[in-house]
Amino acid sequence: MNIEQLNSNYGVTDQLQFSTGKGNFPIIHINNLHAQAVISVYAGQVLSYRPVFATEDLMFLSEQAYYQAGKAIKGGTPICWPWFGPDPEGLGRASHGFVRNRLWSVQSTSTTPNQETKVKLGVVDTPETQAIWPHPFELSIEITVGPTLTLELMTRNTGDRPFSITQALHTYFHVGDIAPICIKGLEDTAYIDKVDGGTQKHQSSQITIAEEVDRIYLDVSPELIIEDPTYHRQIKITSTGSQTAIVWNPWVDNSAKMADLEDDDYQKFVCVETANAANEVIEIQPGTANSLSARYQMVQL
Numbered sequence: 001m002n003i004e005q006l007n008s009n010y011g012v013t014d015q016l017q018f019s020t021g022k023g024n025f026p027i028i029h030i031n032n033l034h035a036q037a038v039i040s041v042y043a044g045q046v047l048s049y050r051p052v053f054a055t056e057d058l059m060f061l062s063e064q065a066y067y068q069a070g071k072a073i074k075g076g077t078p079i080c081w082p083w084f085g086p087d088p089e090g091l092g093r094a095s096h097g098f099v100r101n102r103l104w105s106v107q108s109t110s111t112t113p114n115q116e117t118k119v120k121l122g123v124v125d126t127p128e129t130q131a132i133w134p135h136p137f138e139l140s141i142e143i144t145v146g147p148t149l150t151l152e153l154m155t156r157n158t159g160d161r162p163f164s165i166t167q168a169l170h171t172y173f174h175v176g177d178i179a180p181i182c183i184k185g186l187e188d189t190a191y192i193d194k195v196d197g198g199t200q201k202h203q204s205s206q207i208t209i210a211e212e213v214d215r216i217y218l219d220v221s222p223e224l225i226i227e228d229p230t231y232h233r234q235i236k237i238t239s240t241g242s243q244t245a246i247v248w249n250p251w252v253d254n255s256a257k258m259a260d261l262e263d264d265d266y267q268k269f270v271c272v273e274t275a276n277a278a279n280e281v282i283e284i285q286p287g288t289a290n291s292l293s294a295r296y297q298m299v300q301l
Contacts, residue, residue, distance in 0.1 A: 001026045001041065001103070010109040016117055023067030025103070030145045033115045037145040040073060044104040044121040044141045047076040049149045051298055056231050058149065058298055060174040060269035064260045072100045074260040075172045075269075077151060079141065082133055082165040084246075084277040096170070098132050099123050099139060107140060116146030125158075135163040152293040157284040164283045168246060168275035169294050176230025178267045183207040183247060185224035192216040192278055209270060212251035216278045220245045224272060236297040239274040241290070246273035 006018040006026060014031075021027035025042040038048040049058045061075030072078055080096035087093040094101075104121040111117055122140040123129075130136075136159035144150040151169055175181050189203045194214040203217070220243060226235040239245075248271040250258065255266040274294040276282050284290050 001106075006106060010106050012109055012111055012117065015111060015115075016109055016119070021067070023069075025067060026106075028109075028119060030117045030119075032111075032117050032145065034146045035149070037117075037143075037149070039119055039121075039143060040076070041106060041121060042067075042069075042103050043073055043078060043100050044123070045073055045076050045078055045100070046143060046149065046151070047073070049145065049296070051147065053300060054233075054298055056176070056233075057174050058235065058296060060172040060265075062261050062265060064262055066260050069103075070101050071260075072096075074258075077172075078170040079153060080166075080168040080170050080273075080275075081139065081153070081155070082135075082137075082163075082167065084166040084168045084275055088166070093132060096168075098129065100170075104141075112144075112146070114146070116144055119143045119145075135159055137163075148295050148297040150293065150295045152291060154289055154291050155282075155284060156289040157286050160286050162283055162285050164281050165290070166275070166277050166281055167292055168273045168277060169292070170246075170271060170273050171294070171296070172269045172271050173226055173235055174269055175226070175228045178209050178249060178270065180229045181209065181270060182227045183224060183270070183272060184227065185221045186217050186245065186247075189220060190218045192218070207247060209249050209251075212254060213247055213249045215247050216275075217245045217247065218278065218280075219243055226270065226272060232301045234299040234301060236299060237272060237274065238295045238297070239293065241292040242274045242276060242280075242294075244275045244277045244280045246271065246275050246277060248273070 028039040030037040035051045059076045065074040078100040081099045107120040107122045120142045138156040140154045142152045224237040256263045
């Protein structure tokens with residue numbers, strides 16, 4: 001992608017510009033009245049979002065993250081699609097699908113009347129994707145940067161037969177310290193404990209993190225809150241089109257094993273993912289579309 005051409009076609013004066021980032025990936029920089037943000041065109045992924053009043057970023061982004069074609073970027077808002085987790089058909093395909101590790105295209109940029117910035121990125125099927133997943137599709141993500149950050153993931157079936165997907169906005173939230181945080185809104189909810197072999201369990205109270213956590217929560221509330229006392233803030237997550245949520249933190253051993261994480265990075269983030277996962281499989285008929293969205297709001301206390 002030619003950066004000069006991208007700025008000519010899609011740049012917004014004094015608000016949005018393109019540059020070449022790590023790995024020579026095109027990067028979008030947004031600086032408007034409400035917030036600053038950085039978006040990677042590779043993977044269709046927000047890497048940074050900070051409202052004007054905030055001193056700390058909403059997003060965690062690993063200092064050791066890969067910026068290589070075919071690799072996922074560790075941090076921000078990776079997109080798991082058209083499946084979440086292991087290959088559902090057991091064919092040896094990569095976990096979490098194939099859109100978080102390829103270049104997307106820029107479809108549009110715009111400014112709203114209240115000076116929010118909208119960016120729309122997309123992926124369509126190619127012979128390469130058809131070899132991985134044999135379905136015609138149009139996938140887009142619309143990112144709205146304003147007082148809140150909103151992501152809307154839209155899947156359109158452009159073929160002549162239905163297909164099924166699972167998906168997730170695999171968002172890494174930056175926290176001051178993992179020990180004192182708690183996650184509210186999943187009390188009295190069943191979950192699948194992937195650390196314990198997929199056993200179904202019951203969440204009776206607020207979630208705290210003191211060990212490896214990898215859980216798929218079922219029939220969830222559309223509003224969740226991360227309490228982050230170290231940074232004196234709440235992170236409010238409001239979802240639509242989702243009945244499942246994932247909570248993940250790799251903890252000590254896994255963080256040390258991951259080359260794209262520092263050993264102590266587990267202390268700095270928690271993933272709370274808006275998803276259609278486990279038994280929430282979405283079937284999309286020919287000529288129709290499905291929308292999954294999440295709005296993130298930072299509240300200083």
